């Protein structure tokens with residue numbers, strides 16, 4: 464059965480989730496990478512070797528199904544360790560960057576673009 468390895472991944476997944484109320488963050492309790500929960504994929508016979516998966520993506524797949532290859536799983540709550548499916552949504556890479564900028568998470572980019580546009584304005588006023 465192809466579903467066997469996926470079931471065991473789900474079983475292992477739930478062992479590391481601090482499951483709370485549906486509207487609260489469910490924090491990942493095992494290892495993290497760059498702040499995101501991570502979990503080994505186990506051995507999928509078709510893939511040969513175990514891979515490291517991100518826990519919030521695994522959560523999304525368990526609850527909603529496969530993630531399109533060009534889409535990312537984003538957090539409404541901005542808590543990278545959170546795997547609550549109610550806090551997850553699909554976005555493109557650009558959505559994710561814009562979301563991060565609007566929330567001030569990529570402050571460097573904000574500062575850069577502000578300084579850049581200010582510089583351009585002062586150039587214009589000087590040439591007028």
Ligand SMILES: [Zn+2]
Pocket residue numbers: 487488489540541542545546547550
């Ligand atoms: Zn959350």
